[in-house]
Amino acid sequence: MRVWIDLSNSPHPLLFAPVARRLESEGHQVLPTARNNAQTAQLARERWPEVALVGGESPRGKAAKSKAIVQRMKDLWRWAASTRPDVALSHNSYAQIVASRSLGVPAVTAMDFEHQPANHLAFRLASVVLLPEALPMEAVRRQGANPRKVIRYPGLKEQLYIGDFEPNDGILAALGVHERPRILVVVRTPPSRAVYHPSRSPLFVDTLRMICGQDGVLCVALTRHPEQVTMIKQLRLRNCIVPRSAIDSRSLMYAADAMIGAGGTMTREAALMGIPTWTLFAGTTPAVDVWLESRGLLQRLREPADVGYLKPRRSVPHSPDELRVQGAAIERVIVDATLAAAGKPLPRDTERLTV
Numbered sequence: 001m002r003v004w005i006d007l008s009n010s011p012h013p014l015l016f017a018p019v020a021r022r023l024e025s026e027g028h029q030v031l032p033t034a035r036n037n038a039q040t041a042q043l044a045r046e047r048w049p050e051v052a053l054v055g056g057e058s059p060r061g062k063a064a065k066s067k068a069i070v071q072r073m074k075d076l077w078r079w080a081a082s083t084r085p086d087v088a089l090s091h092n093s094y095a096q097i098v099a100s101r102s103l104g105v106p107a108v109t110a111m112d113f114e115h116q117p118a119n120h121l122a123f124r125l126a127s128v129v130l131l132p133e134a135l136p137m138e139a140v141r142r143q144g145a146n147p148r149k150v151i152r153y154p155g156l157k158e159q160l161y162i163g164d165f166e167p168n169d170g171i172l173a174a175l176g177v178h179e180r181p182r183i184l185v186v187v188r189t190p191p192s193r194a195v196y197h198p199s200r201s202p203l204f205v206d207t208l209r210m211i212c213g214q215d216g217v218l219c220v221a222l223t224r225h226p227e228q229v230t231m232i233k234q235l236r237l238r239n240c241i242v243p244r245s246a247i248d249s250r251s252l253m254y255a256a257d258a259m260i261g262a263g264g265t266m267t268r269e270a271a272l273m274g275i276p277t278w279t280l281f282a283g284t285t286p287a288v289d290v291w292l293e294s295r296g297l298l299q300r301l302r303e304p305a306d307v308g309y310l311k312p313r314r315s316v317p318h319s320p321d322e323l324r325v326q327g328a329a330i331e332r333v334i335v336d337a338t339l340a341a342a343g344k345p346l347p348r349d350t351e352r353l354t355v
Contacts (some may be wrong), residue, residue, distance in 0.1 A: 001027075003341055004085035004105070006076070006096035007034040010224070010246075011050060013043035014161050015091060018327065020047075029084055032244035033076065033096075038224050039246035055095065058193045059224075065193075073098045080105065089334075091157070092122045101125045106341040110334065111193040112157050113264065114139040115284045127176070128341045130334060132156050134291035153333040156288050158268045160330040163323025168251040175220065175252075177243055177318050182216035182309050183257045186249075186270070189221065189228045190262035198342055203236070203280050203303070204262045210238040210304040211260070217310055222249060222266065255311040260301065264289070271297040272326075274317040278307060 002024055005016050013034070020030045034044035035055040044051045055072035061064060072095040080088075080103055088100040088107040098121070100107040108123050110130035123129050124144035131140065134153045141147070172180065189205055212219050220239045223229050232242050252261055253270045259277045261267025264286065271277040271292050278301040279289060285300075292298035301307060 001087065001344060002029045002032045002083075002085045003337065003338060003342075004080060004083070004088045004096070004100075005032070006088065006093040007032060007040055007044050008055075008090065008095070009035070009037065010039040010043060012040065012091055013047055014164070015046050015157060016089070016251075018161055018164050018331050019334050019338075022331055025337070026335075028339075031083055033079060034071065038099070042246040046161060052079060060193055069095050073350055077102060087338055092116065094118050094122055095312070097122050097125045098295055106297060108341050109335075109337050110157060111140075112288050113286050114143075115286060119143040119145075119190075128334055128337050130337060132288060134135070135287045139287060151333060151337045153330045155326060155330060156272065156291070157330070158266060159267060159323070160327040160334070162250065162269050162272055163320045163325075163327055165248070165250045166320060167254045168248050169287040171255060171259045173252040174247065174301050175243065177218065177241070181218035181239075183218070183219055183312055184255060185211055185219045185260065186253050186256045187211070188222045188259075188261040188263050188266045189223045189225075189232075191224065191264070192226060192228065203282065203301070205231075207260060207280060207301065207304040207307065208237065208240070209235065211307065211310070212240050214310055220252060222247075222252075224263075230292040258307075258310055260307065267298070269291060272318075273323065274315070276313055286317055 005020060007013050023030055031275050032044060032048045033052045033054050034040050036050050036053045041053055054075045059068055076095050077099040080099055085105055088096055088105050090096045092109050092111045093149055097107045097109055106127040108128040111119060111125040112132050112135060114135055119140065120143050127149065129145050129150045131150055132152055132153055134156060137147065143161050187208060189292045211217060215238060221240060221242045223242060229242055249266060253273060253275055256275055259270035259275045262280050264281060267277060267279050280301040289298060294299065
């Protein structure tokens with residue numbers, strides 16, 4: 001079986017790495033493509049040196065975004081027409097789903113954010129839709145997620161891969177920090193170019209200033225786009241490091257005393273690891289964040305003072321072994337759903353988690 005995995009955003013190489021390994025261990029060929037956007041290409045090449053790069057940075061503005069998606073769809077169509085995969089898999093890669101549908105290739109898409117407008121396209125065109133159990137069906141049914149083609153998986157997608165690493169004790173040295181700070185805080189910038197996110201997020205800047213003004217705090221700001229690097233540099237904050245390329249973010253968060261995220265995926269990764277985590281996501285709150293908040297794993301930050309005076313964390317995060325156990329069930333669901341979409345019979349003892 002030839003499985004085409006498209007990586008259209010920075011979290012996707014990490015997300016699909018365990019799935020790809022499982023597919024290959026069962027004798028299937030994985031054909032990766034990646035968009036050269038944010039840190040996606042670098043992270044993809046670290047795992048698949050032969051990955052085909054198709055498409056570039058996400059532009060600003062809805063019209064420009066639509067044009068870029070259409071062009072990438074055409075380029076992916078040409079790539080797939082010559083490569084001839086048996087099935088396509090992505091986390092809502094709209095360009096891949098359209099290209100696959102036009103070529104008659106079944107498409108499997110995963111998604112966990114019910115407020116993404118483009119779900120209407122992806123859910124209707126995909127052959128199979130993978131959703132976390134935390135996301136209520138009524139939230140996505142009107143977007144075209146027909147229950148007959150929906151498969152639910154337990155927990156959150158981040159649990160699939162957050163244990164897929166060994167903590168790097170040298171992560172701070174790699175950033176030029178050779179002495180452990182009293183308090184290490186990791187912050188993640190907003191998805192400022194996403195259509196579902198407000199164009200301005202003053203709370204993020206105000207919180208960043210407040211954090212960096214506290215004694216003994218070292219802040220590492222993980223950015224998405226070049227303009228965010230420039231913006232933070234212009235703030236002239238003390239004790240704030242802004243990496244210019246992709247780093248081992250899981251090891252960094254594993255070493256952190258606190259995580260403050262203005263986005264989604266990385267914030268949930270930290271929360272599931274057991275790191276004290278705050279979210280100041282400015283868009284509509286997703287159901288998966290509500291799921292984390294209800295379990296006391298995530299706190300909502302409405303003003304900078306909500307963070308308070310930062311202190312060293314009180315306990316160690318969950319071990320990678322513990323985290324890997326949580327991801328095994330999700331991995332199996334995604335692999336089996338992908339193979340089933342391509343018409344491959346599943347083992348008799350395989351249980352499909354359907355609605």
